[in-house]
Amino acid sequence: MWKMLIADDEPKIRRGLKSLINLLELKIEVVGEAEDGEIALEMVKQHLPQILLVDICMPFINGLELIEEVQKINSKCLVIIVTGYDEFSYAQQAIKLGVFDYLLKPIVKDQLQTVLKKAIAQLELQFSNEKYSEWTNDQLKKNLPFLREQFLDDMMNGIVSEQDIIEQMEFLQISLTEGQLGVLVVKPLGKSTQQPFELDWDQQLLLFAIQNVIVDILMSWQPSLTFRDRKDHIVFIIPNKSWVDWVDLPRLIMGTVEEVLKMKLLVEAKETNGGLAGISTIYKELVKRIENQPNNSPLVTLAKRYIDTHFQKVDLSLQEVADAIGISPTYLSKLLRQDMGASFIDYLSQFRVQHAVKLLNDPTVKIYEVAEKVGYNGQHYFSTVFKKVLGISPMEYRKGGKG
Incomplete structure (x- = not known):
């Protein structure tokens, strides 16, 4: 039943309207009658009627x-x-206020029936539209995670136009801060040799667990986005707030996941100044890096991941890396030279210098602090290694030699 309120200062008209409505046997219940505007307003607040029959000339209001x-x-x-x-001049003003219809006195049954049937049809249409809107909103909420993942995967692969990106991000309630962004691409590598017992991980469960651990790590990097692409890489798009923290982030992720889940990861990361426009190119570059990793033997890949995670340790040695992956240092040294054409020290030095370069781009970090952060306990030795790898000293690089 639709609720109706009648507001008219003449009791005879109120009674006549109510009697006619009862005779029409429409799906309408008269929930109240008001003799002036003030009473009518209070009844509207109390009953929230869907239909209001109101006389223009009433006392008070x-x-x-x-x-x-x-x-x-x-x-x-x-x-x-x-x-x-x-x-009638008042009626014209009322129409400007958006009233549904009007009735001329004296009101006859057929006139009232026509207007009320039209009102009921309008209310039923509104109700139907609201129910449909509720259903579509409910479906959207249920499918929002899938729709977001599909959109982000399409965006990263260059399938979505720039205009569609803006529109779909708004529709899918995706937000990112403007400015410098970073992209992380993560791929599970295998079980850690430190794992004391066997876990039979389902692939989707494993990805879900890894993704949740990394999301917790990135709580301070909000707003961030995460999704799994069509090749089951876990991808993160995050605001790059600090050069120093960004350099440490892949190492933090690999170390935490190994500690919590006893799983090794491949993590590739890169930052961009191009905002959303640049992340598709970077994503493709990082995926290519990860896909090229299998060219190395699994043991070399594990060794590289261990070095990449622990490169900041001043005393990191070939023996420690070999022990971590369960082979002899002599065999590991041979594998590194076969697969990468570099010794353990060569790879470690190049990796440390690579990270030092990123830190040197931040003028607030002193050179001796850079040395400490990449695993050297002395600025002089750090400068020697840096120059051997890049051909210029850290000071020359910072002053403009990088050009």
């Missing part, structure tokens, strides 16, 4: 003022004004 107040309370309430020929 006239019909036009009442309509304005009702629209503030319930804009969906259908207002039908009751007026005489001598009040």
Whole structure:
């Protein structure tokens, strides 16, 4: 039943309207009658009727003022004004306020029936639209994670246009800060040799667990986005707030996942100044790096991941890396030379210098601090290694030799 309120200062008209409505046997219940505008307003607040029959000329608050107040309370309430020929100018003002229809006095049964049937049809249409809107919103909420992943995967692979990116991000409630962004691509490598017992990981469960661990690590890097691409890489798009923290982030992720889940990871990361426009190119570059990793033997890949994770240790040695992956240092040294054409020290030095370069781009970090952060306990030895790898000293690089 649809609720109706009748507001008119003449008792005879109120009774006549109510009697006619009962005779019409429509799906309408008269929940109240008001003799002036103030009483009518209180009844609207109390009953929230869907239909309001209101006389324009009433004491205290006239019909036009009442309509304005009702629209503030319930804009969906259908207002039908009751007026005489001598009040038609007021009726025109009411129409400008968005009333549904009007009835001329004296009101006859057929006229009232036509207007009320039209009102009921309008209410049923509104109800149907609201239910459909609720259903579509519910479906959207249920499927939002999948839709986001599909969109982000398409965006990273260059399938979505720049205009569509903006529109779909708004529709899918995706937000990212403007400015410098970073991309992380993560791929599970295998079980850690430190694992005391066997875990039979389902692939999807494993990816879910790794993703959740990394999301916790990135809590301070908000707002960030994460999704799994079509090749089951776990991808993160995050704001790059600090050069120093960014350099440490892959190492932190690999170390934490290995500690918590006893799983080795491949993590490739790169930052961009191009905002959303540049991340697709970087994503493809990082995926290519990861896909090229299998060219190394699994043992070399594990060794590289261990070095990449622990490169900041001043006393990191070939023996420690070999022990971590369960082979002899002599065999590991042979594998490194076969697969990478470099010794353990060569690879470690190049990796440390690579990270030092990123830190040197931040002028607030002193050179001796850079040395300590990449695993050297003395600035002089660090400078010697840096120059051997790049051909210039850290000071020359910072002063512009990088050009």
